[in-house]
Amino acid sequence: MKFSLLQQSYMNRRSGSFRGSSAPLDSSPDNTIKSPASIFWLLLHGICCLISLVLGFRFSRLVFFFLFSTSTTTTLYVTTPFHPLSRTSVISNPLTNSANDLLVSNSTVSSGVVVGRHGIRIRPWPHPNPSEVIQAHQIIERVQREQRNQFGVKSPRSLIVVTPTYVRTFQTLHMIGVMHSLMLLPYDVVWIVVEAGGITNETELIIAKSGVKTLHIGFNQKMPNTWEGRHRLETKMRLRALRLVREEKMDGIVMFADDSNMHSMELFDEIQNVKWFGAVSVGILVHSGGADETLLAAAKVDKEAEENLPNSVVPVQGPACNASNKLAGWHTFNSLTYKGKSAVYIDDRATVLPRKLEWAGFVLNSRLLWKEAEDKPEWVKDMDSVGENIENPLALLKDPSKVEPLGSCGRQVLLWWLRVEARADSKFPPGWIIDPPLEITVPSKRTPWPDTPPELPPNEEKTINQEQTVKHSSKTRSPRSKRRSKRKHEAGSVETQVSAKHSEQN
Amino acid sequence: MLSISVPSSKFFPASFPFNLYLKKRPFFSFLFIFSPITQTLRSAGDVLEDDPVGRLKVYVYELPSKYNKKLLQKDPRCLTHMFAAEIFMHRFLLSSPVRTLNPDEADWFYAPIYPTCDLTPTGLPLPFKSPRMMRSAVQLISSNWPYWNRTEGSDHFFVVPHDFGACFHYQEEKAIERGILPLLQRATLVQTFGQRNHVCLNEGSITIPPYAPPQKMQARQIPLDTPRSIFVYFRGLFYDVNNDPEGGYYARGARAAVWENFKNNPLFDISTDHPATYYEDMQRAIFCLCPLGWAPWSPRLVEAVVFGCIPVIIADDIVLPFADAIPWEEIGVFVAEEDVPDLDTILTSIPSEVILRKQRLLANPSMKRAMLFPQPAQPGDAFHQILNGLARKLPHDRTAYLKPGQKVLNWTTGPVGDLKPW
Numbered sequence: 001m002k003f004s005l006l007q008q009s010y011m012n013r014r015s016g017s018f019r020g021s022s023a024p025l026d027s028s029p030d031n032t033i034k035s036p037a038s039i040f041w042l043l044l045h046g047i048c049c050l051i052s053l054v055l056g057f058r059f060s061r062l063v064f065f066f067l068f069s070t071s072t073t074t075t076l077y078v079t080t081p082f083h084p085l086s087r088t089s090v091i092s093n094p095l096t097n098s099a100n101d102l103l104v105s106n107s108t109v110s111s112g113v114v115v116g117r118h119g120i121r122i123r124p125w126p127h128p129n130p131s132e133v134i135q136a137h138q139i140i141e142r143v144q145r146e147q148r149n150q151f152g153v154k155s156p157r158s159l160i161v162v163t164p165t166y167v168r169t170f171q172t173l174h175m176i177g178v179m180h181s182l183m184l185l186p187y188d189v190v191w192i193v194v195e196a197g198g199i200t201n202e203t204e205l206i207i208a209k210s211g212v213k214t215l216h217i218g219f220n221q222k223m224p225n226t227w228e229g230r231h232r233l234e235t236k237m238r239l240r241a242l243r244l245v246r247e248e249k250m251d252g253i254v255m256f257a258d259d260s261n262m263h264s265m266e267l268f269d270e271i272q273n274v275k276w277f278g279a280v281s282v283g284i285l286v287h288s289g290g291a292d293e294t295l296l297a298a299a300k301v302d303k304e305a306e307e308n309l310p311n312s313v314v315p316v317q318g319p320a321c322n323a324s325n326k327l328a329g330w331h332t333f334n335s336l337t338y339k340g341k342s343a344v345y346i347d348d349r350a351t352v353l354p355r356k357l358e359w360a361g362f363v364l365n366s367r368l369l370w371k372e373a374e375d376k377p378e379w380v381k382d383m384d385s386v387g388e389n390i391e392n393p394l395a396l397l398k399d400p401s402k403v404e405p406l407g408s409c410g411r412q413v414l415l416w417w418l419r420v421e422a423r424a425d426s427k428f429p430p431g432w433i434i435d436p437p438l439e440i441t442v443p444s445k446r447t448p449w450p451d452t453p454p455e456l457p458p459n460e461e462k463t464i465n466q467e468q469t470v471k472h473s474s475k476t477r478s479p480r481s482k483r484r485s486k487r488k489h490e491a492g493s494v495e496t497q498v499s500a501k502h503s504e505q506n
Numbered sequence: 507m508l509s510i511s512v513p514s515s516k517f518f519p520a521s522f523p524f525n526l527y528l529k530k531r532p533f534f535s536f537l538f539i540f541s542p543i544t545q546t547l548r549s550a551g552d553v554l555e556d557d558p559v560g561r562l563k564v565y566v567y568e569l570p571s572k573y574n575k576k577l578l579q580k581d582p583r584c585l586t587h588m589f590a591a592e593i594f595m596h597r598f599l600l601s602s603p604v605r606t607l608n609p610d611e612a613d614w615f616y617a618p619i620y621p622t623c624d625l626t627p628t629g630l631p632l633p634f635k636s637p638r639m640m641r642s643a644v645q646l647i648s649s650n651w652p653y654w655n656r657t658e659g660s661d662h663f664f665v666v667p668h669d670f671g672a673c674f675h676y677q678e679e680k681a682i683e684r685g686i687l688p689l690l691q692r693a694t695l696v697q698t699f700g701q702r703n704h705v706c707l708n709e710g711s712i713t714i715p716p717y718a719p720p721q722k723m724q725a726r727q728i729p730l731d732t733p734r735s736i737f738v739y740f741r742g743l744f745y746d747v748n749n750d751p752e753g754g755y756y757a758r759g760a761r762a763a764v765w766e767n768f769k770n771n772p773l774f775d776i777s778t779d780h781p782a783t784y785y786e787d788m789q790r791a792i793f794c795l796c797p798l799g800w801a802p803w804s805p806r807l808v809e810a811v812v813f814g815c816i817p818v819i820i821a822d823d824i825v826l827p828f829a830d831a832i833p834w835e836e837i838g839v840f841v842a843e844e845d846v847p848d849l850d851t852i853l854t855s856i857p858s859e860v861i862l863r864k865q866r867l868l869a870n871p872s873m874k875r876a877m878l879f880p881q882p883a884q885p886g887d888a889f890h891q892i893l894n895g896l897a898r899k900l901p902h903d904r905t906a907y908l909k910p911g912q913k914v915l916n917w918t919t920g921p922v923g924d925l926k927p928w
Contacts, residue, residue, distance in 0.1 A: 113701065113822045115678045118759040123847035126767040135854040136737050136773050142858040143792055143865070144733040151731035269731075 153272040158188035158252035164237040165259045166196040166223040169422035174259035179210045181263045194237040196223040246369040254366050256359040267414035271363045278404040281318030282361040283416040319405035332356040347423040357392045553831040554872045558893035559603045565612035577623040589622040590717040592665040594879045598889045615662045619643050622668045633674040638928040644689045658915050659693035660906035669801040671697035673706040688919045698803050700825025712895040715827040718808040720878040726785040737773040739791035761797050763846040788813040808877045814868050828891050837867050
């Protein structure tokens with residue numbers, strides 16, 4: 001515990017240092033001799049001070065270093081010279097009384113620990129050794145595994161994840177998100193992907209890279225263009241998956257992972273706690289289609305709606321608990337403020353609204369779906385008796401009060417609901433591979449591009465083309481990518497834009 | 507005072523690997539099962555659970571409030587800094603069942619003085635008046651009660667939690683020069699400083715942990731299944747630019763060596779800043795460095811034990827708190843100051859079974875409890891460990907009691923400044 005106590009410690013230090021520098025070769029403790037010798041030392045002291053002032057550091061240490069350094073310091077680079085005498089002369093003697101700042105030792109018992117200035121030991125290569133880093137990571141992994149065993153979920157059950165999807169521009173984006181979340185899980189996962197419009201290669205390619213066990217089911221109905229229709233079809237697809245779980249008598253926890261939702265890792269740990277039927281809180285990310293729209297329209301039209309809603313509050317759907325942590329009701333989405341301004345078609349530039357309670361917020365034990373299970377509770381309806389037009393899985397229950405609220409009784413938001421889709425007529429290269437590569441057709445006089453572009457051989461360096469497509473797409477706002485058939489049309493528009501630029505600049 | 511110890515489930519906490527100690531001391535395991543033995547032969551795990559009530563009696567002197575309450579009134583910060591143990595010990599003893607109002611039956615005598623409660627505006631304690639304060643208090647005790655002169659302090663204990671204990675100075679050379687206050691040479695000192703073969707540590711002193719706020723630490727606990735992802739963690743100074751700008755003095759160059767060798771190592775999360783998530787980060791770390799500073803002890807040790815982070819102690823010859831009750835070699839990693847450049851090799855070469863075992867020992871709640879000074883006191887906490895330590899020193903040696911008229915202490919030695927009345 002040190003602090004700069006103005007004069008006192010400073011004076012001590014200064015006097016100590018003076019004594020040190022004033023007597024570089026002197027070992028006599030006797031400072032009271034008044035003789036030419038003392039005057040000589042005083043002069044020497046003065047000269048040393050002046051030199052130190054000029055140099056900017058106490059050079060007495062260097063003197064010591066050069067006079068007394070031994071081979072012990074060669075293996076280690078020592079920043080401040082370590083006075084070797086202080087280690088060996090650990091004897092009680094009146095010498096130490098003079099409080100020489102370089103050498104003070106315990107006066108009673110010999111001890112290896114010495115007060116005073118020590119060198120700072122730095123090894124010749126102060127950088128991590130790769131094999132040690134690997135070792136450290138193995139230690140960390142072992143510790144975390146032990147933590148999981150001790151405090152994590154005991155005997156984790158396998159997860160059955162139901163995802164309805166269909167081929168569209170953003171499908172790859174959404175599916176990769178869900179896929180990566182599932183790939184990170186330490187549990188057994190069975191991923192049931194139900195695809196509207198039948199099984200396609202596109203989807204197959206995406207989910208093939210997942211590494212988890214997937215069941216790809218085709219649903220022979222095309223996805224309609226309206227959100228309403230899409231919600232209804234998704235419900236039917238999910239029920240189709242649940243029927244599969246029932247037929248195959250799959251065991252585990254069923255959860256609904258819509259492809260555009262975002263799941264936190266804690267969600268998967270939390271749903272392991274479900275007994276029969278659980279509900280989690282879902283954060284609803286409501287947004288409207290275009291950024292510029294919100295700036296203009298929101299300022300004028302939606303002002304009243306904005307004032308009603310508190311700023312920057314994400315609406316949350318899920319179980320509501322009373323003070324004794326029992327399920328008391330449900331937080332649902334209030335769509336009144338968005339009446340008339342919500343999106344109807346999938347590519348509308350308006351707010352996409354969720355249902356009152358989304359499927360994604362529910363998890364169930366797969367045994368609820370089986371025809372016969374030993375301890376299946378009586379408050380569950382048989383799956384076959386439920387129609388196809390249910391809003392959410394609560395319809396499967398005779399007694400909705402038996403739902404278990406998860407995530408500290410709904411206080412933790414463990415996943416977020418989002419619907420983002422590109423325009424219905426947006427075209428994207430199948431499998432997101434541009435083949436054959438696009439040719440550059442627009443020379444620009446203002447950039448260092450060459451006037452005559454080099455002839456690109458086909459199938460070469462797709463990266464260059466992706467750069468070009470990025471440059472092209474940055475000029476337009478809507479999430480479109482160009483297909484070859486449209487290229488010439490686009491090139492024309494780009495050319496006009498470029499020429500417009502030229503006319504501005506010239 | 508002997509007491510019969512019968513092995514019962516209370517003394518064998520299930521979580522503690524008691525069998526290890528049995529393996530180490532097979533002779534004592536024999537004794538355990540078959541015969542009553544004194545407390546001193548029992549193994550460390552049990553000792554933490556001891557109940558001092560009934561094993562000793564403490565008499566608390568009534569000193570004028572200028573020694574204690576007035577100081578606290580002047581500066582209530584004394585209750586929250588790391589030297590607050592002296593105040594809390596006083597409060598605990600006042601209402602503890604070991605307190606006796608009859609000094610004739612007391613085994614130990616306690617004088618409630620707060621020598622570390624003289625704070626600068628920035629909150630650091632000044633030790634310059636402390637020797638005079640202690641002298642004046644001892645003079646008062648010896649003139650008003652006969653118990654001091656009976657033993658010249660051998661059955662008295664004082665709490666001196668300052669940097670170098672009863673040497674009453676923050677600078678080590680000065681502290682060594684002064685040595686322990688001569689009047690306290692025979693008393694038992696309860697202090698945080700502990701270093702072997704050092705003037706400021708008497709034989710028979712009890713080392714205690716520094717005060718760390720228990721409520722704050724308990725409030726910031728994170729779920730136990732949060733994975734520990736930081737390998738080595740440290741937050742604090744490496745160079746004390748105000749007092750030792752060139753380095754080499756502060757921490758005997760050890761902290762500077764840690765910085766210079768490992769600032770580029772991604773496994774070492776070390777820096778000088780003060781994050782708001784300090785406690786949470788410690789709970790996410792596997793190793794927490796506890797290097798010496800100006801003095802070898804620090805509250806980091808307490809924090810590491812409470813948060814389950816294995817303490818890496820870099821302080822040569824340090825004596826850790828309750829060393830006779832807590833098996834520090836089993837819990838922590840000791841690294842010599844000269845081995846600091848190889849710290850990463852040392853830590854990564856520890857086998858993972860050993861690391862897991864250390865973590866399991868650290869998870870023992872009695873260990874955590876023993877490091878804390880909770881208000882109000884709880885069984886097994888640091889107050890009780892201090893009393894256990896005092897109880898273990900009973901009965902007093904025959905040399906403690908002086909013949910009438912015999913004088914051992916020299917009341918006039920020491921720096922001239924100390925002899926001035928307070």
